[in-house]
Amino acid sequence: MDIKSYIAEKGKKAREGARRLATLSTRIKDNALLSMADALEREAERLRLENQKDIDAAKKKSLSPALIDRLTLNEKRIREMAKGLRDVAGLPDPVGEITRMWQRPNGMQVGRIRVPIGVIGIIYESRPNVTADSAGLCIKSGNSVFLRGGSEAIHSNRAIAEVMVEAGSKAGLPDGAITMVDIVDREAVMEMLQLDQYIDLIIPRGGEELIRTVTANSKIPVIKHDRGLCHTYVDEYADMKMAQEICYNAKVQRPGTCNAMETMLVHRNIAAGFLPGMIDRLRKGGVDLRGCPEVVRMDPSIRAATEEDWNTEYLDLILNIKIVESMEKALRHIETYGSRHSEAIVTNDHPRAMSFLREVDAAAVFVNASTRLHDGGQFGLGAEIGISTTRIHARGPMGLEELTSAKFIVLGDGQLRE
Amino acid sequence: MDIKSYIAEKGKKAREGARRLATLSTRIKDNALLSMADALEREAERLRLENQKDIDAAKKKSLSPALIDRLTLNEKRIREMAKGLRDVAGLPDPVGEITRMWQRPNGMQVGRIRVPIGVIGIIYESRPNVTADSAGLCIKSGNSVFLRGGSEAIHSNRAIAEVMVEAGSKAGLPDGAITMVDIVDREAVMEMLQLDQYIDLIIPRGGEELIRTVTANSKIPVIKHDRGLCHTYVDEYADMKMAQEICYNAKVQRPGTCNAMETMLVHRNIAAGFLPGMIDRLRKGGVDLRGCPEVVRMDPSIRAATEEDWNTEYLDLILNIKIVESMEKALRHIETYGSRHSEAIVTNDHPRAMSFLREVDAAAVFVNASTRLHDGGQFGLGAEIGISTTRIHARGPMGLEELTSAKFIVLGDGQLRE
Numbered sequence: 001m002d003i004k005s006y007i008a009e010k011g012k013k014a015r016e017g018a019r020r021l022a023t024l025s026t027r028i029k030d031n032a033l034l035s036m037a038d039a040l041e042r043e044a045e046r047l048r049l050e051n052q053k054d055i056d057a058a059k060k061k062s063l064s065p066a067l068i069d070r071l072t073l074n075e076k077r078i079r080e081m082a083k084g085l086r087d088v089a090g091l092p093d094p095v096g097e098i099t100r101m102w103q104r105p106n107g108m109q110v111g112r113i114r115v116p117i118g119v120i121g122i123i124y125e126s127r128p129n130v131t132a133d134s135a136g137l138c139i140k141s142g143n144s145v146f147l148r149g150g151s152e153a154i155h156s157n158r159a160i161a162e163v164m165v166e167a168g169s170k171a172g173l174p175d176g177a178i179t180m181v182d183i184v185d186r187e188a189v190m191e192m193l194q195l196d197q198y199i200d201l202i203i204p205r206g207g208e209e210l211i212r213t214v215t216a217n218s219k220i221p222v223i224k225h226d227r228g229l230c231h232t233y234v235d236e237y238a239d240m241k242m243a244q245e246i247c248y249n250a251k252v253q254r255p256g257t258c259n260a261m262e263t264m265l266v267h268r269n270i271a272a273g274f275l276p277g278m279i280d281r282l283r284k285g286g287v288d289l290r291g292c293p294e295v296v297r298m299d300p301s302i303r304a305a306t307e308e309d310w311n312t313e314y315l316d317l318i319l320n321i322k323i324v325e326s327m328e329k330a331l332r333h334i335e336t337y338g339s340r341h342s343e344a345i346v347t348n349d350h351p352r353a354m355s356f357l358r359e360v361d362a363a364a365v366f367v368n369a370s371t372r373l374h375d376g377g378q379f380g381l382g383a384e385i386g387i388s389t390t391r392i393h394a395r396g397p398m399g400l401e402e403l404t405s406a407k408f409i410v411l412g413d414g415q416l417r418e
Numbered sequence: 419m420d421i422k423s424y425i426a427e428k429g430k431k432a433r434e435g436a437r438r439l440a441t442l443s444t445r446i447k448d449n450a451l452l453s454m455a456d457a458l459e460r461e462a463e464r465l466r467l468e469n470q471k472d473i474d475a476a477k478k479k480s481l482s483p484a485l486i487d488r489l490t491l492n493e494k495r496i497r498e499m500a501k502g503l504r505d506v507a508g509l510p511d512p513v514g515e516i517t518r519m520w521q522r523p524n525g526m527q528v529g530r531i532r533v534p535i536g537v538i539g540i541i542y543e544s545r546p547n548v549t550a551d552s553a554g555l556c557i558k559s560g561n562s563v564f565l566r567g568g569s570e571a572i573h574s575n576r577a578i579a580e581v582m583v584e585a586g587s588k589a590g591l592p593d594g595a596i597t598m599v600d601i602v603d604r605e606a607v608m609e610m611l612q613l614d615q616y617i618d619l620i621i622p623r624g625g626e627e628l629i630r631t632v633t634a635n636s637k638i639p640v641i642k643h644d645r646g647l648c649h650t651y652v653d654e655y656a657d658m659k660m661a662q663e664i665c666y667n668a669k670v671q672r673p674g675t676c677n678a679m680e681t682m683l684v685h686r687n688i689a690a691g692f693l694p695g696m697i698d699r700l701r702k703g704g705v706d707l708r709g710c711p712e713v714v715r716m717d718p719s720i721r722a723a724t725e726e727d728w729n730t731e732y733l734d735l736i737l738n739i740k741i742v743e744s745m746e747k748a749l750r751h752i753e754t755y756g757s758r759h760s761e762a763i764v765t766n767d768h769p770r771a772m773s774f775l776r777e778v779d780a781a782a783v784f785v786n787a788s789t790r791l792h793d794g795g796q797f798g799l800g801a802e803i804g805i806s807t808t809r810i811h812a813r814g815p816m817g818l819e820e821l822t823s824a825k826f827i828v829l830g831d832g833q834l835r836e
Contacts, residue, residue: 019753023777096776102798108787110797115779117809196633200809215614221639221810242832249834335437357827358514359441361533369526369830378835379528379826380520391535391618392639393811396826408797408814409775412787414660416667417796 003183007191010179011146011198014119017176018144022116024172026093029140032171033089037082039167040132040160044078050159051128058152070126071153081132081160084383088136091382094401095142098409109411114404116142118200121192122385123148123214125206128156134203135164135178137385141403144177146199148192150206151184158182193218203398205386223393225386228258228341229313230371233330233356235347236267240274242368243346244281249370250344252285256315258387259342259374263310263320265330271298271323282319292322310337327352331359338362341389342371363389363396421601425609428597429564429616432537435594436562440534442590444511450589451507451554455500457585458550458578462496468577469546476570488544491574499550499578502801506554509800512818513560516827527829532822534560536618539610540803541566541632543624546574552621553582553596555803559821562595564617566610568624569602576600611636621816623804641811643804646676646759647731648789651748651774653765654685658692660786661764662699667788668762670703674733676805677760677792681728681738683748689716689741700737710740728755745770749777756780759807760789781807781814 001009021029040047051073058068094114101111120143122134131147138145149157161180168177181188193202196219203223204214215222232250234243250261266274271294279299282289290305291298305320310333324330327345334343344366345356353367364374374396376384381399388394394402419427439447458465469491476486512532519529538561540552549565556563567575579598586595599606611620614637621641622632633640650668652661668679684692689712697717700707708723709716723738728751742748745763752761762784763774771785782792792814794802799817806812812820 019779022779104796104798108791113775118779215637219633221808223810239832245832245834253835353829357531361437361440362825364826364828366828367830369828369833370835372835373526373828373830373833374826375835378522379828380522390639391823392641393823395823405809405811405813407780408782408792410782410784410787410791410797411771412785412791414657414663415787415791416663417671417788417790417793 003185003187004191006183007181007188007195008198010181011119011192011195013176014144014146014179015176015198017174018116018118020174021139021144021177022095022142024142024174028172029093029142030089032168032173033085033136033140035167035171036132036136036164037085037089039163040078040082040085043163044075047073047078047156047159047163050155053155054153063152067126067152071128071156073128073156077129081129084129084133085136088140088383088400091140091400093140094404099406106415107413108415111409112406113409114401115407117403117405119144119146119198120403121146121148121199121202121220123189123192123202123204123206123210125150125210126153128153128160130205131157131160131180132164133383134385135161137383137400137403139168139173139177141400143403144179146179146181146192148181148189154182154184189214190217193220196220203385223388223390223398226389227313227339228260228387229262229311229337229339230259230342230344231263231265231334231338232261232344232346232371233265233324233327233334234267234270234274235327235345235349235352236269237349237352238270238274238346239348240270243274244278246344246346246368246370247278248281248285250372251282251287251319252317253370253372255317257372259371260315261319261371262312262314263322263337265322265324265333267327267330268294268323268325275299275321286317288318290318290320294323295321313339327356331356334360339389341387342366342374344369344371363387421603421605422609424601425599425606425613426616428599429537429610429613431594432562432564432597433594433616435592436534436536438592439557439562439595440513440560442560446590447511447558447560448507450586450591451503451558453585453589454550454554454582455503455507457581458496458500458503461581462493465491465496465574465577465581468573471573472571481570485544485570489546489571489574491546495547499547502547502551503554506558506801506818509558509818511558512822517824524833525831526833529827530824531827532819533825535821535823537562537564537616538821539564539566539617539620539638541607541610541620541622541624541628543568543628544571546571546578548623549575549578549598550582551801552803553579555801555818555821557586557591557595559818561821562597564597564599564610566599566607572600572602607632608635611638614638621803641806641808641816644807645731645757646678646805647680647729647755647757648677648760648762649681649683649752649756650679650762650764650789651683651745651752652685652688652692653745653763653767653770654687655767655770656688656692656764657766658688661692662696664762664764664786664788665696666699666703668790669700669705669737670735671788671790673735675790677789678733679737679789680730680732681740681755683740683742683751685745685748686741686743693717693739704735706736708736708738712741713739731757745774749774752778757807759805760784760792762787762789781805
C-alpha cells in the first residue's frame, strides 16, 4: 500500500473511533487510562529494549547528548508516563457539561454542551513521553488521537502506542482511538496534513522548523505551541525584594523553557536602587548579562545588547536588561519584541497593574508573579497538552476543556421559524 | 507596488490598528458604528451609483438574475445595512469580561479575560452588505477587519468601505481598523492567505469552491461556513401534528438556506399514519419528493431517491424521505450523510430526545423544533457573522463572543515556581 492510502485508511478508522469515543462513559475512559498506565509499567522491559534501538541509532548518528537524554526512557520516566495517565484519569470529564442554557421569547431553551473536537493529530519530536501524555489527554476528552512522532524515537513511540492500544482495547476503547503513524518518511506528515475529512485539529509540538512546515502545509486547523520571548517589567513602584525574587525565578529556575524570562525591563526611577543587587544575584546564578546603553554605563562589565539580542529566545542562562523611562516604553518594548506568550509586571501601584493586565497582548499576563508559573498544572487545569500561541480556540495552557468544543442544543415544543 | 507588497503593507496597518482597537472603550466603538450607519444612509446616492457600475458589468457578463439580485443595493438594503450596524452598537461589548477567576493553593488568583482575536480576514462573494455586517461585528468585538469581496461587487464594496472608514476615523477608530483589498486579481487572495504574521483568522463566506480554495491555501486558521445537509427525524413517539408543522417549516419556509431540511427520516411504526398527510401538505407547498423503496411502494408517484440524492444539499424545494425501522437507523443515516450542521428529532419520548441530543454530531441539535431556527438572532446571540462548521473555536452561529478569545491573567503577591 502506498503512503497516501495507508494514512487515509488510518484516518478513516480514527474518525470512526472518534464517533464511538464521543459518547463513551467516563468510567470506561478512566478504566482504560488506568489499564494503559499499568500496562506501561508491566511492559517496562519491552519499552526499554525498543528505546535502546533508538538510542543506539542516535549515537551512531552522533546526535547531541541533550537530544539523546530527551530520547531516553528509563524506569523513572516510564513511571512518570504511567503516573501522568493516572492523574488524567482522576480529572473531571469535560464532555457533556452544559455550560449555559437560556430561554428565548418563543419558549425554546437554547444551550451549549461540551463535546469532543473529534480526531486530534499530534506531530512531535524526540521525547517519547509525549506519546503517552497526548494520548491520555485526548482519550479522556473523548477525542481520537492521531500521533506522528519523530523518526529518532520511532521504536520507542511504536512500542508505547502498541502497549496502550492493547490495554485500551481490552478496557473497551474503540478501534482507531489511538493511531500511531510509524512511517519515517516525511511524506507521511504531508499526507496527514491533507486529511481534513478525517482529522479536525493539528497540534505540532517541537521546534520552529517543525511548526513552520506544519503551518505552511496543513489544510487542517493548527494550534501552535510556538516560542516564548517573555519579559518582566520592574515598575518604579515595585517591592524591590519581591521583584528580585520574581526575576531570579523567571530567569534561573529553568531557563530552557518557553515561559522563562529573556529580557528584564526596569523603570529608570528604581534602576540605581534595584539593579546592582539584582545583577549581583543573577551573576551568582551563572547568568550572562546583556544591557542597553544605560545599563552598560551603570556597569561597564555588561556587554551591550544588540538588536538581535532583544529578538532572541535564549532558552539559556542569558538575560537582556533594559532601563525604560516609563511604563509606556516598557509596553512598547514588549509589543515590539514579545512573542505574546508570558509577560509580567512587578508593581504595587494598582492602576498600573490593571492597565498592564488589560493592555498587554499575551497568552498569560502576570502581576507580581513569575512567568514560570505559566503552566496548566500551576493554573489548576490539570495536565496540559502544551501552551497555545494561536489566537483562536485557546490561548495558553491547553488542558482537557481546551480539547473540547461546544455544540448548541435546542429544546422546543414545536417552535418554527416565522 | 506589486500585489505582495501592497497586501503586506495593508496587513501591517491592520495589525497596528488591531492593537489600538483592542483597548478602545465601548463608547468610542459604539459611536463609530452609529456614525458609520448614519454615513451609509447619507451617502446612499453615492453607493447606488457605484453599485450601478457593478450591475452594468454583471449584465454585460450575462450573470444570472439571482446573482444580479444579490448584488443590488437599493434603498431598503442600504437602510438594512445601517440598521445592522445600529443593532450591533446596541449589543453588549464582549471584550474585557472576566469569565472566570479562581485561587490556587499558593494564593495566586488565576482568571480568564475575553480579548479580541486580532485581525480577522473575511473573504466573501457577491452580497455587498457583507462588507458592512462583517465590519460592524469585528469592530464591536475589538478586531480589525481585512475584507476581500468578490470582483463582481468591487465598486459597491469599495464605496461601502470608504464611507465606513471615513465615518469611523472621524469617530475615533484607528487607521487600519477596516481594510478593503480592492484588487480584483486572485493573487491578492493568495497573498492574503500567507500573511499569518498579520492576520489571525480567515472566515470564508461563499460557495464550496471558495471554501475549498481558501482551506487548501491558507497558512492562517480558517473557520469555515460550509454546507448544511440537514435532517429531521420523526420518531414513532412524535406528536404527528407538531411533526408536520416542523417538517413543513424546515423544508418550505426558506429552502435556499443552509439550515433547511434536505431529508426527512420517519419511523416505520408511524409512517402509515404520518406520511400521507405530510406528503400531501409538502406537495401543496410545491415540494418535489424523492423516497426510499418503502416510501415509493407506499406512494408510487414518488420518484426513487438515488445515492446521490441522499448526499445532495438541494437548497431548493426538493426533499428526500426515508422510512427507518428504528432511531438507531436514523442516527446511522445522519452520521453517514449529514454535514454536521443542523439535525432535529420530533418525539415525546424523553430518553430518545436526550440520546439524540447527546449522540448526534452537529453544530446544533434540535428536539421538537425546526432546523430553520439555527441562527444567531434566533438563538439570542444578536447578529452573527455566519454559522461555523469547523470543529474548533466555535461551532454554529458566530456572534460577538465567538469573535473573541480569552487570555489568562494572574494576580500574585510574589509567587514563584518551586
